Amino acid sequence: MLKNKLDVNRRQFLASSALIAAGSVIPEISFAKEDILPTKSAKVVIVGGGYGGVSAARQLRKLNPDLSITIIDKNPFFVSCPMSNLYLGDFYEFGNLCFPYQPLKAKYNIDFINSKVLDVDLDKKVVITQNERISYDFLILSPGISYDVDQSQKDFFIKYPPAFKPGGEHLYLKRLLESFNGGDIVISVPSYPYRCPPAPYERAALILNYITKRKLKAHLYFIDANERPIINSEGFMKAYYKLYKGYADYITGVTVKEIDTTKNVVKTTNGDFRFDLANIIPPMKASRIIEKIGLLEKGQKWVEVDTFTFETKVPNVFVIGDSARSFLPKSGFGANMQGKIVANLITERITGKKLKQEELLMVLCYSMVSDKEAIMSETSFKIDKTKNVITPIHREDNTRRESTVKRYHEWAKGLWREMFG
Amino acid sequence: MDRRKLIKSCSLVAVGSMFVPGFFDKVLAGEKEIYKKYNKTLLIKEDGTPITSKDIPDNTVLLFFYPYKSTPCYIINTGEEVKPTKVKLSDGKEYEFKGGIGNKKSIVAYSAICPHQWSYPTKDFSLINYYPSNQKSETTGKSGVIQCCAHISVFDVKNGGQVIEGPAELPLACVELLEEDGKIYATAVVGPNQFEEFFDMYKSDLIEQYGNIEKAKELLDKTVVMEVGKHVKEQIRC
Numbered sequence: 001m002l003k004n005k006l007d008v009n010r011r012q013f014l015a016s017s018a019l020i021a022a023g024s025v026i027p028e029i030s031f032a033k034e035d036i037l038p039t040k041s042a043k044v045v046i047v048g049g050g051y052g053g054v055s056a057a058r059q060l061r062k063l064n065p066d067l068s069i070t071i072i073d074k075n076p077f078f079v080s081c082p083m084s085n086l087y088l089g090d091f092y093e094f095g096n097l098c099f100p101y102q103p104l105k106a107k108y109n110i111d112f113i114n115s116k117v118l119d120v121d122l123d124k125k126v127v128i129t130q131n132e133r134i135s136y137d138f139l140i141l142s143p144g145i146s147y148d149v150d151q152s153q154k155d156f157f158i159k160y161p162p163a164f165k166p167g168g169e170h171l172y173l174k175r176l177l178e179s180f181n182g183g184d185i186v187i188s189v190p191s192y193p194y195r196c197p198p199a200p201y202e203r204a205a206l207i208l209n210y211i212t213k214r215k216l217k218a219h220l221y222f223i224d225a226n227e228r229p230i231i232n233s234e235g236f237m238k239a240y241y242k243l244y245k246g247y248a249d250y251i252t253g254v255t256v257k258e259i260d261t262t263k264n265v266v267k268t269t270n271g272d273f274r275f276d277l278a279n280i281i282p283p284m285k286a287s288r289i290i291e292k293i294g295l296l297e298k299g300q301k302w303v304e305v306d307t308f309t310f311e312t313k314v315p316n317v318f319v320i321g322d323s324a325r326s327f328l329p330k331s332g333f334g335a336n337m338q339g340k341i342v343a344n345l346i347t348e349r350i351t352g353k354k355l356k357q358e359e360l361l362m363v364l365c366y367s368m369v370s371d372k373e374a375i376m377s378e379t380s381f382k383i384d385k386t387k388n389v390i391t392p393i394h395r396e397d398n399t400r401r402e403s404t405v406k407r408y409h410e411w412a413k414g415l416w417r418e419m420f421g
Numbered sequence: 422m423d424r425r426k427l428i429k430s431c432s433l434v435a436v437g438s439m440f441v442p443g444f445f446d447k448v449l450a451g452e453k454e455i456y457k458k459y460n461k462t463l464l465i466k467e468d469g470t471p472i473t474s475k476d477i478p479d480n481t482v483l484l485f486f487y488p489y490k491s492t493p494c495y496i497i498n499t500g501e502e503v504k505p506t507k508v509k510l511s512d513g514k515e516y517e518f519k520g521g522i523g524n525k526k527s528i529v530a531y532s533a534i535c536p537h538q539w540s541y542p543t544k545d546f547s548l549i550n551y552y553p554s555n556q557k558s559e560t561t562g563k564s565g566v567i568q569c570c571a572h573i574s575v576f577d578v579k580n581g582g583q584v585i586e587g588p589a590e591l592p593l594a595c596v597e598l599l600e601e602d603g604k605i606y607a608t609a610v611v612g613p614n615q616f617e618e619f620f621d622m623y624k625s626d627l628i629e630q631y632g633n634i635e636k637a638k639e640l641l642d643k644t645v646v647m648e649v650g651k652h653v654k655e656q657i658r659c
Contacts, residue, residue, distance in 0.1 A: 333572075337588065353512075355511060355512065356511035356512070356513075360586070362573070362587065362588060364572055364573065378560070378573055380586075395560060397559075397560070397659070403546075403655070403657045406546050406548070406655075406657055407548060407570050407571055407657065407659065410540050410548055410571040411571050411572060413538075414535075414537065414538025414539065414540055414571050414572060415538065417538055417539055417622045418538045421539075421618070421621065421622040
């Protein structure tokens, strides 16, 4: 039986949400101010070829035909995290999530280096990879997240991957699901912020969809550190009740304390849960490379950047995407927007030309709740730079619709077209 | 055609630049981006006869293809006069949208390819749709707009396709209409058109649909104007 209450109204949600509160005034923090304009032959290096990095590269190229742009990523090709739950739910091909980086060079003269970044020398403006040292004038760091887990838990997360980083983790979790013959499943959600706010809730729904379609004798213990789904709460709760009643316990306000890997037991603040299959989504933090470089303040999980420019305290070094502390939720769509903002800013610094300032930013999130229906939400952020105020407007469509599925697919395909088309 | 005639026919006048020496050269250089003349294409009904403004009632949207066989457009009767206006781009450039045609000057036409991430009305469904003045969008509450439900970009039909809301950085490209002896022709596309990107992004789809890309790129002399539902199975609104 599902245990959470459904009486969450939107005002309460917004007030309690980890999204920025309405009309928030942004605190004054001193960030980099670059006076010297690099020349038109400037070199931009982008660490991370995900939504933020590739979007930044494409926007830079659109505005600067002659600029040197290099993306460095440890993965040989792009794999999308958005839409990956549909693959886990067994109604979307993994190959549809994958895009080669080659067209970026072939069509847009954006260099791609497939290597792991080991360090960055911020004084000498050099990125150090496994094989080479690459100098830059502007550095965009978009490396995504790291799991915030103890060394002792590493083996568990190899055995039962969280699948919140693209690639192999999803493939392996899908194999585990395919070989699951019934029993108890535990999925856990960390406290917000983490990557992609609706993703754990969508995943729970799609794993329930998977087991009900296959008529497996299975039960899901869905353990949430938050008090309710942090986005589309009404839509997710209705879906859990209506579509999967009797297949799950939704246990809220509970955190995972420990995992007993020998007995397959998750110990929480509200009792122990034995599992045959687990998907423990751990707390997250900025990518380790950010910490290594020295841009992450001690005790902080996310990088402090300028609210509007995403510039760090080091001039011409930007952090975008999920590693940054931003009013924009940690999402592929948010990273796409941040990439464009930083590309525009770098273009202004290179060319001296002023581009139109963003007055409104938005993030759209779609979620499947079964293999047929989806819900969605949109948050727009009105920006008033003169008053240093950002006002969010949050809208949700919590009615399960087949037409929203088509919007979801087109939402993703549009982003991929813009990045790789 | 000499340069002066071309400029006159374009209904595109760079604002505040008329008396600047070298103006025509500058405009012509800019034309590649914001004004493109194509075939003078006759808009016809499905029975092959020319469509007239009387065939397009108030608050109606119809679909046609222009300038290419595969590039969809909407012709819209907004029900009220659409006045000429200036459309401003993010880089500061401006161009003139000449307003509506027909008795009430209420008929306009736009490319139906979203300039954000190129969603367009396919045979299966359309996420980019017109919301007449009597039909508000559930999501944005806007009417008299073209709205794309993929990423919720909203374009002002009465103001040259300018972006009202959403992530689109560019306005919708406008199709220049000419009314002659009661017949309606499409003559040009004004505003940053997305055809190059469209053919690039959807190359494999277009080859599958038309046999080869050249067929998809055929320019039209006549184009059939039809109800949107004749081409698109499902118009998804939001």
